Amino acid sequence: MITIREYDLETLKATLKDLGYPAFRGDQLFNWVHHRGVATRDEMKNIPLALRELVQVKNMTLATRQVSEEDRTQKLLFQLEDGHFVETVLMQYRYGNSICISTQVGCRMGCAFCASTIDGLKRNLTAGEMLGQVYEANTLVTEKINHVVLMGSGEPLENYEEVVKFLRIINHEKGYHLSLRNITLSTCGLIPQMLRLAGEDLPLTLAISLHGASDEVRSSLMPINRKYPVKELMEAVDYYILKTHRRVTLEYAMIRGVNDAPEQAHLLRNLLEGKLVHVNLIPVNAVAESGFFPSPEKDIIKFKSILEKKGINTTIRRELGSDINAACGQLRNSYHPTKVEIVQRH
Template identity: 40%
Template structure:
């Protein structure tokens, strides 16, 4: 039996089409969306200006997706990770990152949410906890957006910055990603500006080109982690399908179409990709694409042998990029103490529940 579609995954267009198919006027779509996104109700019965027949119709065709928060790690005002249980019992994790606070537990100047797009991940990056979990399924648009609603319930603040850098490969869930982006950016939806949204990919080259035509001014980050095929092949299986000779032209096409800088995310792993020679390769690639670089010392993951380099070495790597004129930031501790690397909280939960883990 087919499960009803989540109402939080519907756009104005899809709702209008549904209403038209049942002989109902288009203005009802705006009323429904206002109840969901402005008034934040969570049942059709509370939509008091809708006739009972329409409420019953909506109830028969749409669901309110469960996003039960089962665990929160971290303190208010600091980076926090939370685990949500979905309708089918699967769990997905998200990370709340405050830019600044007015004191312990005070209001944030900006709240960023790291959003997941899949339950687990099929891409199997060798340094990532999500890769240990394997792939279960794609998230639907309602579940993607539901993470934002859950984060706002937890913080009692507006989420105003999004990064699709959580569990999963966003561009492998392209249609649901785009529908979620439509809802997130729409004035009738969450109304978050496209420039405050970054989609990160491990290197899904064809869909980088597809996403370049998306009309909102979203940003792109590439989880590069190696500037040569030798390094990427060692740690990122996706590179064997779309090596740099295919990935780099896709990134260049994005940069040309969007007229904005790409961010290269580069996790520094001791003895793997942190040599000064590797920094030189990275600088050359960043220059070629007019990209900026975000360096991230590796977050250790239980069950994996990778290690983070000493901070002094990370700084030498950063300085090598600076000397080449590359805009570069080195991310210091933001969640290392709460297992903020993708998949770690879900991995621990599965172990606590006695479920098998893929290793």
């Protein structure tokens, strides 16, 4: 069975050629799935029945859906064909719909504040499973999703090949044709892959989870910092900016009593002064297992003002969907089929 979501156009054409079909059938199938977003093969009326029976569209089903009463954020839990679950967060803003997708089932990076890593890494997602999250979520909204954030469960750059394949397919002019400028890829700071990404000619926004300005604080939150410490990470940021001319975003979860002291803000200011960066301060979601709590608002404002005094572009991002466990990993870990309503899709 050919799962069309898994194929870029050239590979799809080559696969069909091997089966004796002309190239234009590949264009037609690609158009149906990646451009028109059909849910079933029966809708592909211009495809011969014999070929339709060789292909499938869906590679996941919606298991649960929670809608925030506070801000319309939706948390979706998809079941993959092998039984694993992945979660996706759909956010509706005034300027359009945005989606945060997962790139792995679980994660092995071990960040102390993150629920996704509690059970470790199960497996990488395929490009088609990343696309599936976007296409399935699209059927739930009236306006096409126009921003994608790779910031759900998993470390995208650990799944490098499939993530780059996903980016090229979703950007394809004959497919979904999402501008790469409307895509943000978030990494915990895998330096070799960041340097490689800089050479891919993919003008997306790179976001780096920093969460600490000293090695001591950052290593206590993110074990990856022992391998790629702050100084080397900042050199990689410089290289990325030099090569791509793209502004880099630095994510900084504000955790009460852990990384929110003015000393950290001063260190961060020294690291970032003069760089083409943007800092997002995010009050951490309280994850029951982690024992972390968000910083008080006055501390976040003070932290921000220290950075801004040196001209560092800084915003405080509001916490979305806090009533529906919208932080990565939280829904998957709280999922239990007997406790939640199962929504079967057709």
